[in-house]
Amino acid sequence: MDEERKPLPKAPGRTATGARKASAKSARTRAREFALQALYQHLVGRNDAQSIDHFTRDLSGFHKADSVHYDALLHGCIERGQELDALITPLLDRKLQEISPIEHAVMWIGVYEFQNAADVPWRVVINECVELAKEFGGTDGHKYVNAVLNGLAPKLRAAEVEADKASGKARP
Template sequence: MKSKRRKARELAIQVLYSWQISKKIVLFETEKYVIEQNKKYSLDKIYFHKIVTGVIKNIFYIDKIIKKNISKKKNRLDYIEQAILRLASYEIIKRLDIPYKVIINEGIELAKIYGSNKSHKFINSILDKIITNKNNIKIKNF
């Protein structure tokens, strides 16, 4: 059985994916819809809301962090990979209560479920670089 936070991350990826494509979705309504469609699952709704709004609120800063640690152009990333990297980067910088190993593992698992067949290796590599270079990130801007 999946943890409540794992389910929150999965649903957050879906919302972020939709937001990345449309940029016009009404966040509150989308969150409400996703929760309603998944009410049979155990879900940490507070965490879900915090990570979705946290990523979107800090999107430009998060994208700068990703861009510094990636060789591909950000706009050439698959939308799913981009959503996973954005979510995990937010957790690395903002959620100090979550061990890095957990964040990387969650990112890898999400990539295995939703990404292409080699996405998990790519996600692992980028998240590892972000963590390695974390001391160079200016937290005050976040």
């Protein structure tokens, strides 16, 4: 006798596939998503920041994004791309050119936020970047992003990471 299968309950703010519902996304999360798309255009097409910016601002839903955070991510990551790559590269197990442009852009966003968005806790930076990689990247790309950003957090947010370890909020 076949038992009727009941669908698993959805987590609040998530679709049936586990992705975040559009309505549940914060303005900053949306800014990261638009910045990711823009950085992908830069990494793949080598398009300049101004052209990408004009195109991205015309996309549906951009008005719901934190445009100041988007600007900082887009322009900051492109301007400091070599510096960001220099921090990321030592933690890679392959050449940077072999990394998916999505994961590359997500790591840029994470490192940039570690360095320039002190109001965003380091664990939130990692979580947001892992979610971006899950939603837009390859099957296991989020694991790679997680490993690299977890490796950089103690260097780029030393005091914050140590405080979380001491309080038991983060694993040593």
